[in-house]
Amino acid sequence: MNGSGYHNGEKGASPARPCHVLGEDAGFRILDERMVVRMTGEDRVAFLHGMCSADVKGARPGSILPGLFLTEHAHVIGDFFLWVLEDSLIVETGRTQWPRAREHLERFLVADDVEIEETGLCVLDVEGPKAGEVVSRAGIAEAGALGPWRWAKTPAGFIGQVPRFGAPAWSLLAGRAALEQVGSALACAGAVAIEARALEALRVANGLASVGVDTAEKTIALEARLERAISFNKGCYVGQETIERATARGALKKRLFGLKFAREIAPGAALLLDGREVGRVTSSTVFPGLGAIGLAILHHSAWAPGTVLRAHGENGETAAVVSELPFDNN
Structure with missing residues (x-):
């Protein structure tokens, strides 16, 4: 005050x-x-x-x-x-x-x-x-x-x-x-x-990555779905060549997705598909109408919406269902 x-x-x-x-x-x-x-x-x-x-x-x-x-x-x-x-x-x-x-x-x-x-x-x-x-x-x-x-x-x-x-x-x-x-x-x-x-x-409910939270030092902008901040029609700039290659070839192997949890899970939890780690929870929250949700940059093997992952973290483990972004209420 x-x-x-x-x-x-x-x-x-x-x-x-x-x-x-x-x-x-x-x-x-x-x-x-x-x-x-x-x-x-x-x-x-x-x-x-x-x-x-x-x-x-x-x-x-x-x-x-x-x-x-x-x-x-x-x-x-x-x-x-x-x-x-x-x-x-x-x-x-x-x-x-x-x-x-x-x-x-x-x-x-x-x-x-x-x-x-x-x-x-x-x-x-x-x-x-x-x-x-x-x-x-x-x-x-x-x-x-x-x-x-x-x-x-x-x-x-x-x-x-x-x-x-x-x-x-x-x-x-x-x-x-x-x-x-x-x-x-x-x-x-x-x-x-x-x-x-x-x-x-x-922010999490709207599926927007936070730089430094959902991104790491080697995260490519397109992996974090930061397209709204990128002009694809402008001239040369630092980083443009990698952006152009990834856009033209569809060469991304990791990308940001939403997660719907059976219960709250803390950021940092490992996400497993058939026993293999495919990413880690970077953001998590509880939001009205959506419940416990989060964000993670996932390996392409886990991109299909509806894929069920296991989230293992310091506060236990739970199911995590992959969701397209932005989240819907279903």
């Missing part, structure tokens, strides 16, 4: 109610695990275009793009959302991913006119089917005219419609004090402050 009356989540609360909120109403949270970087300089567009999977050159001011930083072999370094401004590029990314991503960028930054600044801006996410209605009631008039993947300026910063967890949602970028005031206004308008685990449950 702070002086404005805003509280970022409900400590000790059951995950069931926050998940129902995100399925029926609106919830919000300041995403402390995210950070905001600003890129300026005459060469910023050309440089970032060649360093990521997003079509930066084709983007127009006012747009938001999902993107990936990849190695030469298309292994995932980090993911981000790019907010395109007239005079700069704003990169919203994971706080733990950024040090490696920055090192990767600076390795290629030689004579380019590009400046990289770590800003003090924070990120507030508003999720749920009533998110747009609540944002409007909270007095953020700029949100009303925004379509998906578009942003607008607000007195305190920026607001954009960013479906970061797979459903229509709004993100605000501003200083923390300003976002805490927005949080109080959202609460007065009927939204609920939620914990990180509720957003994690929403």
Whole structure:
């Protein structure tokens, strides 16, 4: 709790109610695990275009793009959302991913006119089917005219419609004090402050991989189904050759799938098919209407939906049924 009356989540609360909120109403949270970087300089567009999977050159001011930083072999370094401004590029990314991503960028930054600044801006996410209605009631008039993947300026910063967890949602970028005031206004308008685990449950239910959670150092972007962050029509960029080969030849041997468990199982559990390990649980949660579910990158021998695996973990073992993504309620 702070002086404005805003509280970022409900400590000790059951995950069931926050998940129902995100399925029926609106919830919000300041995403402390995210950070905001600003890129300026005459060469910023050309440089970032060649360093990521997003079509930066084709983007127009006012747009938001999902993107990936990849190695030469298309292994995932980090993911981000790019907010395109007239005079700069704003990169919203994971706080733990950024040090490696920055090192990767600076390795290629030689004579380019590009400046990289770590800003003090924070990120507030508003999720749920009533998110747009609540944002409007909270007095953020700029949100009303925004379509998906578009942003607008607000007195305190920026607001954009960013479906970061797979459903229509709004993100605000501003200083923390300003976002805490927005949080109080959202609460007065009927939204609920939620914990990180509720957003994690929403992510898993929508079948979206989290970089660093569902991916490892050698995970290829397509193995994690990160296609929404890849432009398949842009020119050359770091990692493109591997992406093109895997797309053209269908050569993937591992891929992200959903799992439906007979009971809860912790991440890290080994997944066995006929006694042979075909993957490990990387994310797991319980979600209304779906029950105990999870994600795993599986060997191609286990890709058929309906395949029954055995999950062996520290908290015991259980059956795990392979599901296509996104999950359905059957």
